[in-house]
Amino acid sequence: MSTETTGLVLAAPSRAWVETVARRSEGVALPLGALLIGFLAFSVFLAVLGKSPVAFFGYVYQAGFGTEFSWSNTLSRAAPLLLAALCVALPARLGLVVIGGEGAIVLGGVAAGALAMSLPGLPGPIGILMMGLGAMIAGGAWIGAIGAMRYYRGVNETISSLLMAYIAIALMNHLVEGPFRDPASLNKPSTAPLPDAYRIGELPFIDVHWGLAAGILACVLCWVLIERTTWGFAARIVGGNVRAAEVQGLPTGVLMVGFTALGGACAGLAGMFEVAAIHGSANASLAAGYGYTAILIAFLARHNALAVIPVAVLFAGLEASSGLIQRRMELPDATIAVLEGLVFVAILLSETLTGRMRLFQPELWRRTS
Amino acid sequence: MSISEVFGGIPVDRSTLRALPNKAIGVATVGMTMRFGAFTALDTVSITVRAGTFHALLGENGAGKSTLVKCMMGFYTPTSGQMMVEDREVEIADPRAAHELGLGMVYQHFTLVPSLTAAENLVISRARVSPVIDWTREKSGLLTFMATMPFSVPLDVPVARLAAGEKQKLELLKQLYLGRRFLILDEPTSVLTPSEADELLGMVRGLTQAGELTCLMITHKFREVTRFADEVSVLRRGQHVGGGRVGDLTTNEMAAMMIGEKELAQSADRVSGTGADILSVAGVRAMDRSGLKPIAIDALTVRSGEIVGVAGVSGNGQMELMEILTGQRPTPAGEIRVKDRPFRASRRQCRDNNVRYLPEEPLRNACAPKMSVAENIAFRTFDTIEGSGRERFWLDGSETRRRGAELVAAFKVKTAALDAPIASLSGGNVQRAVLARELSGDVDLLVAANPCFGLDFSAVAEIRARIMAARNAGAAVLLISEDLDEILELSDRILVMSEGCIAFETPIASADIAEIGRHMAGHA
Numbered sequence: 001m002s003t004e005t006t007g008l009v010l011a012a013p014s015r016a017w018v019e020t021v022a023r024r025s026e027g028v029a030l031p032l033g034a035l036l037i038g039f040l041a042f043s044v045f046l047a048v049l050g051k052s053p054v055a056f057f058g059y060v061y062q063a064g065f066g067t068e069f070s071w072s073n074t075l076s077r078a079a080p081l082l083l084a085a086l087c088v089a090l091p092a093r094l095g096l097v098v099i100g101g102e103g104a105i106v107l108g109g110v111a112a113g114a115l116a117m118s119l120p121g122l123p124g125p126i127g128i129l130m131m132g133l134g135a136m137i138a139g140g141a142w143i144g145a146i147g148a149m150r151y152y153r154g155v156n157e158t159i160s161s162l163l164m165a166y167i168a169i170a171l172m173n174h175l176v177e178g179p180f181r182d183p184a185s186l187n188k189p190s191t192a193p194l195p196d197a198y199r200i201g202e203l204p205f206i207d208v209h210w211g212l213a214a215g216i217l218a219c220v221l222c223w224v225l226i227e228r229t230t231w232g233f234a235a236r237i238v239g240g241n242v243r244a245a246e247v248q249g250l251p252t253g254v255l256m257v258g259f260t261a262l263g264g265a266c267a268g269l270a271g272m273f274e275v276a277a278i279h280g281s282a283n284a285s286l287a288a289g290y291g292y293t294a295i296l297i298a299f300l301a302r303h304n305a306l307a308v309i310p311v312a313v314l315f316a317g318l319e320a321s322s323g324l325i326q327r328r329m330e331l332p333d334a335t336i337a338v339l340e341g342l343v344f345v346a347i348l349l350s351e352t353l354t355g356r357m358r359l360f361q362p363e364l365w366r367r368t369s
Numbered sequence: 370m371s372i373s374e375v376f377g378g379i380p381v382d383r384s385t386l387r388a389l390p391n392k393a394i395g396v397a398t399v400g401m402t403m404r405f406g407a408f409t410a411l412d413t414v415s416i417t418v419r420a421g422t423f424h425a426l427l428g429e430n431g432a433g434k435s436t437l438v439k440c441m442m443g444f445y446t447p448t449s450g451q452m453m454v455e456d457r458e459v460e461i462a463d464p465r466a467a468h469e470l471g472l473g474m475v476y477q478h479f480t481l482v483p484s485l486t487a488a489e490n491l492v493i494s495r496a497r498v499s500p501v502i503d504w505t506r507e508k509s510g511l512l513t514f515m516a517t518m519p520f521s522v523p524l525d526v527p528v529a530r531l532a533a534g535e536k537q538k539l540e541l542l543k544q545l546y547l548g549r550r551f552l553i554l555d556e557p558t559s560v561l562t563p564s565e566a567d568e569l570l571g572m573v574r575g576l577t578q579a580g581e582l583t584c585l586m587i588t589h590k591f592r593e594v595t596r597f598a599d600e601v602s603v604l605r606r607g608q609h610v611g612g613g614r615v616g617d618l619t620t621n622e623m624a625a626m627m628i629g630e631k632e633l634a635q636s637a638d639r640v641s642g643t644g645a646d647i648l649s650v651a652g653v654r655a656m657d658r659s660g661l662k663p664i665a666i667d668a669l670t671v672r673s674g675e676i677v678g679v680a681g682v683s684g685n686g687q688m689e690l691m692e693i694l695t696g697q698r699p700t701p702a703g704e705i706r707v708k709d710r711p712f713r714a715s716r717r718q719c720r721d722n723n724v725r726y727l728p729e730e731p732l733r734n735a736c737a738p739k740m741s742v743a744e745n746i747a748f749r750t751f752d753t754i755e756g757s758g759r760e761r762f763w764l765d766g767s768e769t770r771r772r773g774a775e776l777v778a779a780f781k782v783k784t785a786a787l788d789a790p791i792a793s794l795s796g797g798n799v800q801r802a803v804l805a806r807e808l809s810g811d812v813d814l815l816v817a818a819n820p821c822f823g824l825d826f827s828a829v830a831e832i833r834a835r836i837m838a839a840r841n842a843g844a845a846v847l848l849i850s851e852d853l854d855e856i857l858e859l860s861d862r863i864l865v866m867s868e869g870c871i872a873f874e875t876p877i878a879s880a881d882i883a884e885i886g887r888h889m890a891g892h893a
Contacts, residue, residue, distance in 0.1 A: 019785070019786065020786070020788065023786075023788070023789070227764075228763060228764050228766075229762055229763055229764060230751055230752040230760075230761055230762055230763070230764055231762070232764070233744075233747075233751050233752075233764055234751075234752070236737070236740065236744075237737055237740070237748060239737075240736075240737020240738065240739055240740045241733075241734075241736060241737040241738065243697075243728075243733070243734050243735075244734060244735050244736055244737055244748065246695065246696070246697050247695050247697070247726050247728055247734060247735060248716065248748050248749065249696065249714055249715050249716030249717075249718075249719050250716060251716075355790075362785055362786065362789070
């Protein structure tokens with residue numbers, strides 16, 4: 001009896017704390033639950049095919065996270081995913097669903113490749129800086145135009161960003177097969193190979209290029225911008241209710257164009273790292289689908305730039321294991337896409353549960369003794 | 370099988386059914402009462418609409434007009450009372466039962482499918498259409514039907530391409546096509562230009578005089594009543610307060626019935642002393658929300674230390690005036706000045722001149738519902754350093770929480786926590802939180818629209834007291850409200866908006882309520 005009473009007395013002052021935890025944990029628990037449900041549904045899919053889900057996740061672990069080599073493979077793939085996910089997550093905080101980051105990636109890559117061709121012979125760091133700036137301007141202008149069309153003309157940004165991604169890919173094909181083509185590239189039309197000084201090397205201690213560091217830094221900076229600055233707060237007001245933002249006199253159009261352009265600049269930078277650290281020249285390999293996987297990553301991270309980091313690493317690991325799974329389990333290439341699709345559907349469904357589960361309502365925890 | 374089984378348990382007899390097709394029918398309500406919980410929306414309302422008449426139903430917002438017609442059409446089941454159709458008692462369980470009796474309704478907004486043609490809209494509106502439509506037969510049937518009508522609309526053009534007046538005519542034709550002989554028109558002219566409205570109502574009047582149709586029209590506009598209606602019934606606060614033949618009544622008498630005996634309840638703590646002009650609007654032109662009707666504010670001035678009330682029936686340009694003043698609506702002509710300097714409602718100008726807004730429906734127009742109470746309270750001040758007024762780049766989270774806590778306490782906002790989403794608060798507390806944001810610090814100009822709409826009694830009293838306190842502290846207040854009681858209680862000066870213009874102005878001391886009512890109804 002006496003212990004119970006003590007427990008109650010102790011619980012009373014901490015109740016507000018429990019309520020806050022209940023409210024806050026919703027944002028973590030719902031995406032995690034959706035991820036698990038997506039994995040479960042995929043396990044059923046595998047079982048129907050007569051394959052073992054246990055073996056599948058075993059191979060994912062082995063190929064994505066099991067060895068030093070698999071970690072470096074995973075983290076190299078995470079670099080463009082981190083940057084491309086910001087192209088979804090930043091506009092989403094203003095209530096814009098932009099799904100065409102792929103377009104900014106390929107244009108950023110082409111801009112980097114073309115700049116390297118037209119500005120040879122600069123000192124390495126300056127050349128890389130120019131390529132990075134060019135890629136960010138190209139990607140930023142492309143996605144910023146989507147924000148501008150949305151604000152000034154009311155064009156649906158989801159549709160326009162997707163369609164503009166196709167235009168960007170066609171434009172890239174035209175440029176690398178036409179004006180920017182290196183005549184020496186016979187089988188795979190490409191821009192001229194980058195001078196060695198313009199290639200981006202690997203980070204100290206791990207076998208991963210500098211794009212990973214840039215991606216993580218970009219995520220941290222974007223988080224600070226959104227959560228800790230007045231510009232980010234103004235953007236969140238626009239995302240929360242654009243009419244209220246207008247009545248408050250906030251520059252809604254500037255914020256929409258600025259934040260979509262910033263997201264596009266991040267994705268453009270991803271294209272530059274693909275060119276300068278992986279491919280060595282700009283070619284059709286730039287359209288590798290990172291921009292589409294990034295949509296799933298941003299949604300799973302609930303458009304929180306810091307949460308993007310672990311989610312991007314997880315999905316990079318999944319994609320890294322794709323080859324091993326094809327060989328060992330005799331599953332087609334598209335298997336990982338099925339898994340990603342199932343997780344995405346689960347995520348979209350989980351969004352509808354926001355604010356509807358009693359477990360996360362502070363009222364459940366507000367007990368009167 | 371009995372006839373009531375065929376018609377879904379509705380007790381109708383054959384003679385009623387046989388009477389339907391060809392002539393106007395008379396409808397009456399007897400002692401219709403509708404209660405929602407403790408609130409009585411309709412109190413023993415008995416009105417008689419004789420066959421072949423054009424009957425107008427007048428009343429202020431919230432007088433019970435919509436509730437009455439919804440009871441008649443079977444959308445609501447009245448608490449007590451009886452419907453009579455052709456002098457027979459009938460039970461109307463749902464709208465379908467009303468349709469079976471020949472009762473129909475034309476709504477304020479269109480119910481047509483924009484991408485389909487008029488012909489397609491008419492055919493699909495029938496209760497029973499065969500799964501395979503024989504269009505040749507339907508077309509000839511429609512042409513025969515159209516030949517019997519006094520007016521027509523193009524049958525083969527998608528409805529989206531018709532003008533608003535033609536759409537409303539088509540709505541009317543649809544009802545006649547469906548064999549309805551008693552029509553309720555719910556403010557049918559609110560989306561029409563004046564000439565379209567006259568044409569439409571003229572047609573309805575023609576049909577009623579020919580004995581083909583009986584019509585009950587909800588309206589706010591006296592002009593429409595005096596020009597087109599035969600009889601009128603007036604509702605006020607859920608009660609039938611008068612009516613009769615339109616020819617026997619003057620508009621003054623109708624206005625008096627509609628508005629009733631209002632006492633000028635003055636707030637006791639009104640401090641007199643009006644100062645300099647704060648807000649002046651000159652020659653402003655804009656389009657209304659439908660893009661059809663012009664808004665023209667020739668001259669509007671609000672001085673320091675006074676409340677200027679803008680009265681008017683909903684939809685006469687008040688919300689557009691609010692949008693013009695908040696910078697949300699483009700104004701191709703005219704000038705807005707605050708403290709004698711041009712004003713474009715930018716954040717900096719609002720901050721420098723202490724201009725504050727209270728838009729209507731605060732959760733929808735002034736808050737981000739998913740953001741926290743503290744964050745919503747910070748919307749106005751998050752980007753400036755308190756005291757110096759300089760802009761800041763870094764957010765100050767502890768400052769936001771401290772200010773939030775202070776203002777929540779000072780304005781008595783009831784919330785579970787500062788970081789609870791503002792959408793979890795009741796309507797009164799959302800408005801208190803918005804007031805806490807907008808009425809803290811010095812206020813020189815306050816523009817408020819329907820600040821107490823939908824709130825309970827205690828919240829209303831408190832919010833009106835806050836607005837009055839701001840006035841007494843020297844603020845210029847522009848109060849746009851559809852609640853005439855609110856305007857009369859708070860204002861020093863009253864303006865009436867009608868058809869997008871300021872139609873009338875009077876100081877509160879010499880305010881004549883009947884005259885205000887006439888101007889509200891668009892009848893000078």
